Amino acid sequence: AQKITQTQPGMFVQEKEAVTLDCTYDTSDQSYGLFWYKQPSSGEMIFLIYQGSYDEQNATEGRYSLNFQKARKSANLVISASQLGDSALYFCAMRTILFGNEKLTFGTGTRLTIIP
């Protein structure tokens, strides 16, 4: 079974500062993928970034980067130069890379509020 833990229910960050959202995971699978999604108040889930378990470099997408530490089983999301529009609920998720077993397992989320 897979498990995602997000220990920060809520965070307040000053605009333009960097923020790190924590995510730890547990799995016995060798090949897996880690995802971060953003859910604004409107409700849609927006894909942000992906890291494969065999990727040697940390993933980056614009202002988003994923700090992947495989030995620690952590996959923290770093947002640089935060903006007011970053205020949302953020979910860490994972899945096995195996045919027929593609479901995502989500954490409980971190609500990020950017303060002007």
Next chain:
Amino acid sequence: GAGVSQSPRYKVAKRGQDVALRCDPISGHVSLFWYQQALGQGPEFLTYFQNEAQLDKSGLPSDRFFAERPEGSVSTLKIQRTQQEDSAVYLCASSKDMYNEQFFGPGTRLTVL
């Protein structure tokens, strides 16, 4: 549109009624997923299709829940004899294949009175 669409966006049902929720995935996406999201929680997996084949339905909470994707495109999630605990947002997602991210629809918010 280019994204995943779901209808209706909002549904209010009286306890005991049957409901049907529709999902239109992104064209050409082979995999389709249904998730249930309770208020303040992360989405929980319900079921998953590869084309028309339902490969995993382990997350369906009871036999009142049924999903289909008969032609490998549009999918319908049906809930029979709705209960108050079925109140949640039902999210549909699709992906090109197992190596790509899942794209989510806007969800259907179901309220059972």
